[in-house]
Amino acid sequence: MAIRIAGIGTALPSKVLTNDDLAQIMDTSDEWIRERAGIASRHVGGLTSEMGVEAGNNALKAADLTPDAIDLLVLSTSSPDQRFPGTSAQIHAGIGLDCGAFDVNAACAGFAYGYVAAYGMMMLPGGPDRVLNIGSDALSTLVDWEDRGTAILFGDGAGACVMERHDQGELLAFDLGADGNLAPILYCEHGDTIHMAGREVFKRAVRAVTASIKTALGQAGLTPDDVDVVLLHQANIRIIEAVCARTSLPMSKTHNVLETTGNTSTATIPLAMERAESAGVLEPGKIVLMSGFGAGMTWATLVVRW
Ligand code: COA
Numbered sequence: 001m002a003i004r005i006a007g008i009g010t011a012l013p014s015k016v017l018t019n020d021d022l023a024q025i026m027d028t029s030d031e032w033i034r035e036r037a038g039i040a041s042r043h044v045g046g047l048t049s050e051m052g053v054e055a056g057n058n059a060l061k062a063a064d065l066t067p068d069a070i071d072l073l074v075l076s077t078s079s080p081d082q083r084f085p086g087t088s089a090q091i092h093a094g095i096g097l098d099c100g101a102f103d104v105n106a107a108c109a110g111f112a113y114g115y116v117a118a119y120g121m122m123m124l125p126g127g128p129d130r131v132l133n134i135g136s137d138a139l140s141t142l143v144d145w146e147d148r149g150t151a152i153l154f155g156d157g158a159g160a161c162v163m164e165r166h167d168q169g170e171l172l173a174f175d176l177g178a179d180g181n182l183a184p185i186l187y188c189e190h191g192d193t194i195h196m197a198g199r200e201v202f203k204r205a206v207r208a209v210t211a212s213i214k215t216a217l218g219q220a221g222l223t224p225d226d227v228d229v230v231l232l233h234q235a236n237i238r239i240i241e242a243v244c245a246r247t248s249l250p251m252s253k254t255h256n257v258l259e260t261t262g263n264t265s266t267a268t269i270p271l272a273m274e275r276a277e278s279a280g281v282l283e284p285g286k287i288v289l290m291s292g293f294g295a296g297m298t299w300a301t302l303v304v305r306w
Pocket of ligand 1: 027028029032033036037108148149150152153186196198199200201202205235236263293294295
Protein backbone atom coordinates (compact mmCIF):
# COMPACT_ATOMS: atom_id res chain seq x y z
CA MET A 1 0.00 0.00 0.00
CA ALA A 2 1.18 3.52 -0.73
CA ILE A 3 -0.02 6.94 0.28
CA ARG A 4 -0.02 10.05 -1.84
CA ILE A 5 -0.78 13.70 -1.33
CA ALA A 6 -4.03 14.29 -3.17
CA GLY A 7 -4.39 18.03 -2.59
CA ILE A 8 -2.51 20.97 -1.08
CA GLY A 9 -4.05 24.13 0.36
CA THR A 10 -2.70 27.19 2.15
CA ALA A 11 -3.91 30.33 3.91
CA LEU A 12 -2.22 33.63 4.75
CA PRO A 13 -3.87 36.55 6.55
CA SER A 14 -4.46 39.59 4.34
CA LYS A 15 -2.48 42.05 6.49
CA VAL A 16 1.12 42.40 5.27
CA LEU A 17 3.91 43.87 7.39
CA THR A 18 6.98 44.93 5.41
CA ASN A 19 10.50 45.42 6.73
CA ASP A 20 10.01 49.16 6.29
CA ASP A 21 6.88 48.94 8.48
CA LEU A 22 9.00 47.25 11.16
CA ALA A 23 11.70 49.90 10.83
CA GLN A 24 9.06 52.44 11.91
CA ILE A 25 8.58 50.72 15.27
CA MET A 26 12.04 49.32 16.06
CA ASP A 27 15.70 49.95 15.36
CA THR A 28 16.14 47.85 12.23
CA SER A 29 16.22 48.24 8.46
CA ASP A 30 14.98 46.53 5.31
CA GLU A 31 18.58 45.99 4.25
CA TRP A 32 19.59 44.30 7.52
CA ILE A 33 16.62 41.93 7.55
CA ARG A 34 16.98 40.94 3.89
CA GLU A 35 20.71 40.36 4.27
CA ARG A 36 20.59 38.44 7.57
CA ALA A 37 17.37 36.49 7.04
CA GLY A 38 16.18 36.77 3.42
CA ILE A 39 12.81 38.15 4.51
CA ALA A 40 11.12 41.19 2.94
CA SER A 41 7.61 40.97 4.40
CA ARG A 42 5.31 38.72 6.42
CA HIS A 43 1.56 38.25 6.94
CA VAL A 44 0.15 38.98 10.41
CA GLY A 45 -3.24 39.12 12.12
CA GLY A 46 -4.08 35.45 11.72
CA LEU A 47 -5.87 33.11 14.12
CA THR A 48 -4.63 29.51 14.14
CA SER A 49 -8.11 27.96 13.86
CA GLU A 50 -9.33 30.30 11.10
CA MET A 51 -6.22 29.90 8.97
CA GLY A 52 -6.37 26.12 9.55
CA VAL A 53 -9.97 25.97 8.34
CA GLU A 54 -9.13 27.99 5.23
CA ALA A 55 -6.06 25.91 4.36
CA GLY A 56 -7.94 22.66 5.06
CA ASN A 57 -10.86 23.67 2.86
CA ASN A 58 -8.45 24.69 0.10
CA ALA A 59 -6.70 21.30 0.29
CA LEU A 60 -10.08 19.51 0.07
CA LYS A 61 -10.98 21.62 -2.95
CA ALA A 62 -7.63 20.86 -4.61
CA ALA A 63 -8.25 17.13 -4.02
CA ASP A 64 -11.83 17.51 -5.32
CA LEU A 65 -13.19 16.06 -2.08
CA THR A 66 -15.88 16.99 0.43
CA PRO A 67 -15.35 16.92 4.23
CA ASP A 68 -17.10 13.53 4.60
CA ALA A 69 -14.19 11.89 2.71
CA ILE A 70 -11.77 12.65 5.58
CA ASP A 71 -11.23 9.98 8.27
CA LEU A 72 -8.79 11.84 10.54
CA LEU A 73 -7.60 15.39 11.18
CA VAL A 74 -4.04 16.02 12.41
CA LEU A 75 -3.23 19.61 13.30
CA SER A 76 0.28 20.73 14.15
CA THR A 77 0.56 24.03 15.98
CA SER A 78 2.45 25.71 18.78
CA SER A 79 0.07 28.67 18.92
CA PRO A 80 -3.29 27.05 19.73
CA ASP A 81 -6.31 29.34 20.13
CA GLN A 82 -6.87 28.05 23.65
CA ARG A 83 -5.05 25.86 26.15
CA PHE A 84 -7.83 23.33 25.52
CA PRO A 85 -9.73 22.07 23.60
CA GLY A 86 -7.13 21.39 20.96
CA THR A 87 -7.40 23.79 18.04
CA SER A 88 -7.95 20.69 15.88
CA ALA A 89 -11.44 20.55 17.46
CA GLN A 90 -12.22 24.10 16.32
CA ILE A 91 -10.93 23.35 12.82
CA HIS A 92 -12.89 20.08 12.81
CA ALA A 93 -16.10 22.05 13.47
CA GLY A 94 -15.14 24.84 11.06
CA ILE A 95 -14.63 22.48 8.14
CA GLY A 96 -17.54 20.24 9.13
CA LEU A 97 -15.58 17.00 9.57
CA ASP A 98 -16.92 13.79 11.07
CA CYS A 99 -13.79 11.94 12.27
CA GLY A 100 -11.10 11.91 14.95
CA ALA A 101 -8.93 14.99 15.48
CA PHE A 102 -5.88 15.82 17.57
CA ASP A 103 -3.13 18.42 17.97
CA VAL A 104 0.61 17.83 17.60
CA ASN A 105 3.10 20.29 19.08
CA ALA A 106 6.58 19.80 17.69
CA ALA A 107 6.95 23.54 17.01
CA CYS A 108 8.29 24.31 13.52
CA ALA A 109 8.92 20.60 12.86
CA GLY A 110 5.23 19.88 13.53
CA PHE A 111 4.01 19.37 9.98
CA ALA A 112 6.61 16.68 9.27
CA TYR A 113 5.89 15.00 12.63
CA GLY A 114 2.15 15.11 11.80
CA TYR A 115 2.85 13.56 8.41
CA VAL A 116 4.68 10.58 9.93
CA ALA A 117 2.01 10.13 12.64
CA ALA A 118 -0.74 10.19 10.01
CA TYR A 119 1.17 7.87 7.69
CA GLY A 120 1.72 5.35 10.47
CA MET A 121 -1.96 5.38 11.44
CA MET A 122 -2.99 4.91 7.81
CA MET A 123 -0.84 1.78 7.72
CA LEU A 124 -2.74 0.18 10.64
CA PRO A 125 -5.43 -2.37 9.84
CA GLY A 126 -8.69 -0.41 9.84
CA GLY A 127 -6.71 2.85 9.84
CA PRO A 128 -7.93 5.98 8.08
CA ASP A 129 -8.05 6.02 4.26
CA ARG A 130 -7.71 9.78 4.12
CA VAL A 131 -6.11 12.19 6.56
CA LEU A 132 -6.20 15.96 6.51
CA ASN A 133 -2.76 17.05 7.80
CA ILE A 134 -2.76 20.75 8.66
CA GLY A 135 -0.02 23.01 10.01
CA SER A 136 -1.21 26.38 11.30
CA ASP A 137 0.57 28.97 13.44
CA ALA A 138 0.00 32.58 14.41
CA LEU A 139 3.38 33.40 15.91
CA SER A 140 2.81 37.14 15.43
CA THR A 141 0.55 36.84 18.50
CA LEU A 142 3.51 35.53 20.55
CA VAL A 143 6.18 37.95 19.36
CA ASP A 144 7.57 40.74 21.54
CA TRP A 145 7.22 43.68 19.14
CA GLU A 146 10.03 45.45 20.97
CA ASP A 147 12.51 42.62 20.38
CA ARG A 148 14.17 43.17 17.00
CA GLY A 149 15.95 39.81 17.31
CA THR A 150 12.69 37.87 16.94
CA ALA A 151 9.95 40.20 15.66
CA ILE A 152 11.57 40.49 12.23
CA LEU A 153 11.51 36.73 11.64
CA PHE A 154 8.01 35.45 12.27
CA GLY A 155 4.70 35.61 10.43
CA ASP A 156 1.32 33.85 10.42
CA GLY A 157 0.12 31.18 8.02
CA ALA A 158 -1.29 27.72 7.47
CA GLY A 159 -0.80 24.88 5.03
CA ALA A 160 -2.60 21.59 4.60
CA CYS A 161 -2.50 18.43 2.58
CA VAL A 162 -4.89 15.56 2.02
CA MET A 163 -3.06 12.24 2.41
CA GLU A 164 -4.82 9.27 0.83
CA ARG A 165 -4.22 5.58 0.21
CA HIS A 166 -3.23 5.16 -3.41
CA ASP A 167 -0.88 3.12 -5.56
CA GLN A 168 1.16 6.25 -6.24
CA GLY A 169 3.31 7.88 -3.54
CA GLU A 170 5.37 6.50 -0.67
CA LEU A 171 7.25 7.61 2.41
CA LEU A 172 10.66 6.06 1.68
CA ALA A 173 12.37 7.11 4.91
CA PHE A 174 12.09 9.51 7.80
CA ASP A 175 14.17 10.79 10.67
CA LEU A 176 12.58 12.34 13.76
CA GLY A 177 14.69 13.91 16.46
CA ALA A 178 14.52 16.00 19.61
CA ASP A 179 16.88 17.40 22.23
CA GLY A 180 15.00 18.80 25.21
CA ASN A 181 18.24 20.08 26.72
CA LEU A 182 18.08 22.81 24.08
CA ALA A 183 14.66 24.09 25.21
CA PRO A 184 16.22 27.25 26.76
CA ILE A 185 17.45 28.54 23.37
CA LEU A 186 13.91 28.97 22.02
CA TYR A 187 10.76 28.95 24.13
CA CYS A 188 7.56 30.77 25.01
CA GLU A 189 6.01 30.50 28.49
CA HIS A 190 2.22 30.65 28.96
CA GLY A 191 1.18 34.28 28.77
CA ASP A 192 4.63 35.45 27.67
CA THR A 193 6.42 36.19 24.39
CA ILE A 194 9.01 34.27 22.37
CA HIS A 195 12.54 34.13 23.80
CA MET A 196 15.31 33.13 21.44
CA ALA A 197 19.10 32.92 21.39
CA GLY A 198 19.28 33.55 17.64
CA ARG A 199 22.89 32.65 16.93
CA GLU A 200 22.70 29.45 18.95
CA VAL A 201 19.46 28.41 17.24
CA PHE A 202 21.06 29.11 13.86
CA LYS A 203 24.08 26.93 14.65
CA ARG A 204 22.10 24.06 16.18
CA ALA A 205 19.54 24.12 13.37
CA VAL A 206 22.17 23.80 10.65
CA ARG A 207 23.84 20.96 12.53
CA ALA A 208 20.62 19.04 13.30
CA VAL A 209 19.05 19.41 9.86
CA THR A 210 22.25 18.46 8.07
CA ALA A 211 22.62 15.28 10.14
CA SER A 212 18.92 14.45 9.84
CA ILE A 213 18.95 14.79 6.04
CA LYS A 214 22.02 12.55 5.79
CA THR A 215 20.38 9.95 8.05
CA ALA A 216 17.09 9.92 6.14
CA LEU A 217 18.76 9.77 2.72
CA GLY A 218 20.97 6.93 3.96
CA GLN A 219 17.92 5.02 5.19
CA ALA A 220 16.24 5.49 1.83
CA GLY A 221 19.39 4.30 0.05
CA LEU A 222 19.52 7.53 -1.94
CA THR A 223 22.14 10.17 -2.62
CA PRO A 224 21.61 13.94 -2.85
CA ASP A 225 21.71 13.57 -6.66
CA ASP A 226 18.57 11.40 -6.50
CA VAL A 227 16.55 14.18 -4.85
CA ASP A 228 14.39 16.24 -7.21
CA VAL A 229 12.63 18.67 -4.88
CA VAL A 230 13.84 20.12 -1.56
CA LEU A 231 11.35 21.68 0.86
CA LEU A 232 13.17 23.04 3.91
CA HIS A 233 11.76 24.85 6.92
CA GLN A 234 11.58 28.51 5.99
CA ALA A 235 13.28 30.22 8.92
CA ASN A 236 16.22 32.04 7.37
CA ILE A 237 17.60 31.81 3.82
CA ARG A 238 21.12 31.60 5.27
CA ILE A 239 20.16 28.43 7.19
CA ILE A 240 18.79 26.94 3.96
CA GLU A 241 21.99 27.86 2.12
CA ALA A 242 24.19 26.42 4.88
CA VAL A 243 22.22 23.14 4.97
CA CYS A 244 22.35 22.82 1.18
CA ALA A 245 26.10 23.42 1.14
CA ARG A 246 26.69 20.78 3.83
CA THR A 247 24.43 18.14 2.26
CA SER A 248 25.37 18.69 -1.40
CA LEU A 249 21.77 19.55 -2.25
CA PRO A 250 21.77 22.39 -4.80
CA MET A 251 19.84 25.54 -3.91
CA SER A 252 18.22 25.28 -7.35
CA LYS A 253 16.19 22.29 -6.07
CA THR A 254 14.77 24.25 -3.12
CA HIS A 255 11.40 25.97 -3.27
CA ASN A 256 11.14 28.92 -0.94
CA VAL A 257 8.46 31.32 0.23
CA LEU A 258 10.08 33.02 3.21
CA GLU A 259 10.85 36.26 1.40
CA THR A 260 7.15 37.14 1.55
CA THR A 261 5.97 35.01 4.50
CA GLY A 262 8.77 35.07 7.07
CA ASN A 263 8.93 32.06 9.38
CA THR A 264 5.37 30.73 9.70
CA SER A 265 6.53 27.86 11.92
CA THR A 266 4.74 24.58 11.15
CA ALA A 267 3.13 26.10 8.03
CA THR A 268 6.38 26.67 6.15
CA ILE A 269 6.77 23.21 4.60
CA PRO A 270 3.24 23.00 3.15
CA LEU A 271 3.58 26.61 1.95
CA ALA A 272 6.81 25.65 0.18
CA MET A 273 5.09 22.50 -1.11
CA GLU A 274 2.39 24.58 -2.73
CA ARG A 275 5.06 26.78 -4.29
CA ALA A 276 6.73 23.65 -5.73
CA GLU A 277 3.40 22.42 -7.01
CA SER A 278 2.77 25.76 -8.75
CA ALA A 279 6.22 25.40 -10.35
CA GLY A 280 5.04 22.06 -11.77
CA VAL A 281 7.83 19.99 -10.20
CA LEU A 282 5.73 17.69 -8.00
CA GLU A 283 5.18 14.96 -10.57
CA PRO A 284 4.48 11.32 -9.71
CA GLY A 285 7.73 9.44 -9.05
CA LYS A 286 9.76 12.52 -8.11
CA ILE A 287 11.87 12.28 -4.94
CA VAL A 288 10.85 15.03 -2.52
CA LEU A 289 12.88 15.78 0.60
CA MET A 290 11.28 17.79 3.41
CA SER A 291 13.05 18.85 6.60
CA GLY A 292 11.97 21.02 9.50
CA PHE A 293 13.37 22.10 12.86
CA GLY A 294 12.12 24.13 15.76
CA ALA A 295 11.80 24.74 19.45
CA GLY A 296 12.35 21.72 21.64
CA MET A 297 14.67 21.42 19.97
CA THR A 298 12.90 19.19 17.44
CA TRP A 299 13.70 18.21 13.88
CA ALA A 300 12.17 15.94 11.26
CA THR A 301 13.10 14.87 7.75
CA LEU A 302 10.92 13.01 5.25
CA VAL A 303 11.99 11.41 1.98
CA VAL A 304 8.91 10.89 -0.17
CA ARG A 305 8.40 9.35 -3.58
CA TRP A 306 5.66 11.60 -4.98
N1 COA B 1 18.06 44.88 12.95
C1 COA B 1 19.29 45.43 13.05
N2 COA B 1 20.24 44.94 13.85
C2 COA B 1 19.96 43.83 14.53
C3 COA B 1 18.71 43.21 14.47
C4 COA B 1 17.74 43.78 13.62
N3 COA B 1 16.51 43.25 13.49
N4 COA B 1 18.71 42.13 15.27
C5 COA B 1 19.93 42.07 15.83
N5 COA B 1 20.69 43.11 15.39
C6 COA B 1 22.05 43.42 15.74
C7 COA B 1 22.48 42.82 17.05
O1 COA B 1 22.10 43.65 18.12
C8 COA B 1 23.97 42.74 16.88
O2 COA B 1 24.53 43.99 17.10
P1 COA B 1 25.91 44.12 17.92
O3 COA B 1 26.92 43.39 17.08
O4 COA B 1 26.11 45.60 17.99
O5 COA B 1 25.67 43.46 19.24
C9 COA B 1 24.14 42.41 15.40
O6 COA B 1 22.93 42.83 14.78
C10 COA B 1 24.38 40.96 15.14
O7 COA B 1 23.40 40.21 15.87
P2 COA B 1 23.31 38.66 15.78
O8 COA B 1 22.18 38.18 16.64
O9 COA B 1 24.64 38.05 16.02
O10 COA B 1 22.93 38.50 14.22
P3 COA B 1 22.79 37.23 13.35
O11 COA B 1 23.58 37.35 12.12
O12 COA B 1 22.95 35.97 14.17
O13 COA B 1 21.26 37.33 12.88
C11 COA B 1 19.19 36.25 13.41
C12 COA B 1 20.23 37.26 13.85
C13 COA B 1 18.12 36.16 14.48
C14 COA B 1 18.59 36.72 12.08
C15 COA B 1 19.87 34.86 13.20
O14 COA B 1 20.67 34.56 14.33
C16 COA B 1 18.90 33.74 12.99
O15 COA B 1 18.16 33.71 12.04
N6 COA B 1 18.90 32.74 13.91
C17 COA B 1 18.01 31.59 13.79
C18 COA B 1 16.66 31.96 14.31
C19 COA B 1 15.60 31.01 13.88
O16 COA B 1 15.64 30.46 12.82
N7 COA B 1 14.58 30.83 14.75
C20 COA B 1 13.46 30.03 14.47
C21 COA B 1 13.76 28.60 14.58
S1 COA B 1 12.36 27.65 14.16
